[in-house]
Amino acid sequence: MAHLADLVPVEMQLVAPHSWRTIEGVYVNNPFLGLGLVLLLLTTFSEAAPLRIVATTSLIADVAAAVGGNDVEVTELIPRTVDPHAYEPTPRDMARLQNADVIFANGLGLESFLDRFLAVSGATHENKLVIVSAGRTPRTDEQHGKEITSHHDHGETDPHVWFDPTWVQLWVENITSALAERDPEHASTYRSNAASYHNQLSTLDGWIRKQFDAIQPQQRIIVTEHNELGYLADRYGVTVIGTLLPNFTALTESSARSLALLQKQMQDSGARVVVVSYSANSTMAERLARDTGARVVRIYTHSLAPIGSDASNYLSFMSATTTTLTDALREEAP
């Protein structure tokens, strides 16, 4: 097996710590940790180490990568298709958060674990946490109250802002400021990346509007899982007539009554499309659809699709969501 010293350039060996033996010992016992040390040394001694960004969700990570370009290193914390509401970070996640230069989070109550992380790890980490949705008034529980079966467990606010591209333009602004402040050397690149991505989001917004406008407003009626499409509904004139889940925990006795009420609302309103997440258990949605003659459609809700598939970046995620919804609304129209 090669020695660590053989892997390190000569000039680095000259400035490396004295305790080679210890490092060699670690390397021999654990080749992966050893390679990690080499990478760490290379990073430490390189002049322009990229900013290490940890984004809580894949949606935020994708936008951060669009702004940061080649000058940043972005990782996603919560695995794709895992529900962020109930997410419990692993010890490895905690270490990633600690080692990050910047943490980008949605905020608005989505990542409840961040409070615990900050409580444990203290003030130094508070400074690197950037809430990308900060600076605009979110939807509230009062607006959720319009849907009789929905009692969201998100607290005061609706966190699902990414279903409105103009909110993602706010993410872009917040991400750009945070990167420019921490890495002024690349600030002009970040700003120019941001301007170009901002334009793509405007184009996306116009395209989505056109797709929904092509459907009669009285036909744009859907049922969702836990009211995750409120921002999309508000922006593009879609009515969410009801939701399947009263909260994020297991169903309670009252949910049977809620479901009966929802069924009646669907029949009265002519709603024929039930939207659920790919990661959700769809038993209840299928039953409701069977009883009302509606169709169940699946979309990615809280994350991008797995890497390599359609909808694996924000722009394609939104166009896939729009196409799925508008196709179903059009085909199921009475």
Ligand SMILES: [Zn+2]
């Ligand atoms: Zn949600």
